[in-house]
Amino acid sequence: MNLTLYVWRQKGPDEPGRLEQYEAKDISPEMSFLEMLDVVNEDLIKGGKEPIAFDHDCREGICGMCSQVINGIPHGPQEKTTVCQLHMRHFKEGDILYIEPWRARAFPVIKDLIVDRSALERIIRSGGYISVHTGGVPDANAILIPKADAETAMDASECIGCGACIAACPNGSAMLFTAAKVAHLAMLPQGRVEAAQRVCVMTEAMLKEGFGNCGNHYECQAACPKGIKVQFIAKLNREFMKAQTKDTGRRLVSEPFSG
């Protein structure tokens, strides 16, 4: 099949960008979307032009590196599917595709379709962990965890941190990403100890990074390739209110043992 692509091209963070038109020819329906772009890129290189830069790595839908908005939908039209797992059989001859990078103030474009998502790392860094040192922990079965809780924690922990939720959100909010981490750890007895501080520092970090506020539109859930549910945002909100009843002045401790 043959398709027309309008791809966002931008040389660098401070350069202006624009959509450029490309033709994708002789595309097999068995190809993945990224393999289709590979074909376009090979043609560009041979024609002496710069190939389209895009993030990708595992190409099996788990690393969270790939990040493209196709016709206004992060990761494209197929539900619960990353761009790398999206196959061309979901498109048809003559389709016109607009391919753009994640857009949010907190995600500046680095080049073409590649954006800087380090703001997400800083949110995790603020408190998305359990402050445990290596070694000296109890036996894995010493603390029992109800199956339902472990399953819910896992539902939240499946987040691949791709940022599609932010790309989809009309407000550029990182609430689903943050809520997934808060909920994952708050569901487990090991994570409860620091739950109150965690939710406070992580929501604060979100604000500092320039993400917007949650408007309860649930675009994030609809765009999430892993089907992370907005009920985790409700969980974050509950955790936040619960935290207000506690002294959350103390931040998560993260000093090394010595020095």
Place this chain on the structure above:
Amino acid sequence: MLDGKCPSGPLAEKWDKRCREMKLVNPANKRKYTIIVVGTGLAGASTAATLGELGYNVEAFCYQDSPRRGHSIAAQGGINAAKNYPGDGDSISRLFYDTIKGGDFRAREANVYRLAMVSNTIIDQCVAQGVPFARDYAGYLENRSFGGAQVSRTFYARGQTGQQLLLGAYAALSRQVKAGTVRLHPRTEMLDLVVVDGEAKGITVRDLVTGAMSSYAGDAVCLCTGGYANVFYLSTNAMGSNVTATYRAYKKGAFFANPCYTQIHPTCIPVSGDHQSKLTLMSESLRNDGRVWVPKEKGNRRAPHEIPESERDYFLERKYPSYGNLAPRDIASRAAKEVCDEGRGVGPGGRGVYLDFAEAIGRLGEEKIRERYGNLFDMYEKITAENAYKEPMRIYPAPHYTMGGLWVDYDLQSTIPGLFVLGEANFSDHGANRLGASALMQGLADGYFIIPYTIANYLARTQPGKVSRDHAEFRKSREEVDALTKKLLSLKGNRTVNEFHRELGKIMWEYVGMARSEEGLKEALKLIPELRAEFWENVKVPGNGAELNQQLEKACRVADFLEFGELMARDALHRNESCGGHFRVEYQMPDGEARRDDENFCYVAAWEFRGVDKEPELHKEPLVFENVPLAVRSYK
């Protein structure tokens, strides 16, 4: 003769003894030492986090935009530990024995025993970090059995165990970044190791965003950069996985051990066409409930449900009655190749076998199967547009893991003092074949529980901050790397980097793949240098070096694969035996099973670099089996 420096004494006491003998670094002195950690998968993230916790200064590097994107994240099945929670007869010594046997008696006993010993602590640690492992209704951890094991010792988190473990290690790492002990350098790729006075003292890296070349000096370097399966072009590795870090270390004097030991995983989705950029693994756990078969008759083009039971050949069950569909990976892969070579393969191109769940669905119900493997069935459907609940999956082997890697001693130190190698990047624990759910175990064992002890033993003998990056060696290294990228950009040839990679992959898969022959390997040794020569004349790398340039990144990696492929073929050619993932057609039993030669090849082959177009020098580390009798590895 190489010495692995394993402690003497009874097997179970070796590690303890080693720990007792090792020197320590005073807590107040730790922050004076800088340790460079390259790669942030399971091995790298756990190393950086733990060393940071201990108070060392850590500089951590990864080429991805975040440490949590290391390819460990894609591991599906699980992680082994000798907890014996199900009470089915497991123990440390059984895990040890299974791993030694699974590795076809080509691994170091002492290393493997230590791995089995610390396996239990890993599970404890991960649970404490908040890894949501599967649990039963009483709240206890669940286990499942996994390829090549007769006990249930595999802990898992749905089909995303690697992801969950990596997120745990990443959380620990993030905590240290916040504490200021670890500095992260994402989107930064190591392109050279800097050796000063014979010791590893730093690395040269390229900032993948700005293209800037720079060096980092440290008191020790830990390479946790994974395996080299992408030498085959098509593999289950991530697109960015590469051999560059370990290969450049090899060129700087570290020995490369057993490069020919590559694991071809039996349960991958078959290739669909020439456009294919990578292969997708379906967790081996599928073989717990799926039955592998092909039609008995050749060239059968009927749909699977039209083939009656009597005309199906459940070849794994037939050949290996006691392990059946759970036979180890190398054996299952080779068996699949055999039936396809006979012309009985299924699907387009005839390179595939069925993995059938009809019997399990009939026995347990579709719901149960959905609960166990739902995400894998979904993934299969996304890629192939076929519903595996209704018709059998089609699978075919694909390069997946590489047991070979930089040679390390018992302390995980390479032949260059100060250079430590962990996880898949080293060669140490899996011998000639790795068992399922053991890679995660090894990566975390190395990072959480071994390197923190052994690196201190090295550091205690060195003076902190002895070398700075102003040293002449650093300048030389930067100039070399700079010259290399400049050369690549200046060639302006006619073929793209990808074309060279694909061609190399075809050579490797054809001649250095699942079944190797002397003739084929010699052919490969002729073809690879030719291709390499063409690459250095005719490759086309667009753009410039002072910007984000993905083609240049890939060109650097492919350039190393083009040299490394030759080393692999050479190692495969020299090893005149069949063992584990290395199968030489000349060395097989009458029934087609691998014929090992313990008389002549019971050693680790460690290669020393002698120059790009020169033959490397072979060093041997004899493998001594004091606790396990060398036996024919039979799964019948």
Place this chain on the structure above:
Amino acid sequence: MPFLKSMVGRKIVMAVSGLMMALFVVAHLLGNTSIFAGPNGINAYAAKLHELAPVVWAYRLVMIILFALHVYYGIQLTLENQKAKPQVYAVKSSLSATFAGKSMIWTGSIIGFFLIYHLLQFTIQVTNPEISAGRNLDAVGRPDVFHMVVLSFQKSFIAFIYVGAMIALALHLTHGIQSFFQTLGLNNDRTFPVITKSGTLAAVIIFLGYIAIPLIIFIGILKG
């Protein structure tokens, strides 16, 4: 970080103030229905409220504070959100965001302006002084609210403004009610879809209740 600066804290203020005002909207609607009992009903109701002036004023004060908070944070959050998403996609397709959700700031503004008009008209009674209840007393000497309402809604201009504002209110509540439960975390997998549907249903019932009065008067079923 102080509660009123935090992301979630401010949303909780929005949710709680919004709900209180929604409850007022319901109470107000119930009061309004007294019009169906004829002049005696609503005029008596109005007179009763006048007797309870201190209570009413205390109540008004609370409502003014809630209103101010809701408007202040509503505008602040919206501005922040716009800043967080400076560039839009060339092609944008909504997956689950509704028109109601995306137009909260606009429906909210309409309701705000309408509220001022509504107070000027029926409470302060300056827009149409000729029919103001304060100047026209009923048979027993009470301000004739009934006729003020009826005569107002017989004017198509006023009826039109009221129906228009009620559409804005309905949209605002459609998103607002379910949003309240989400922001306060008062939902789970099971109740989530029920709450969303019930919220919309409640908004529709409130809408129908409110527009019933101008419509019935405008069509001529209820006459002066």
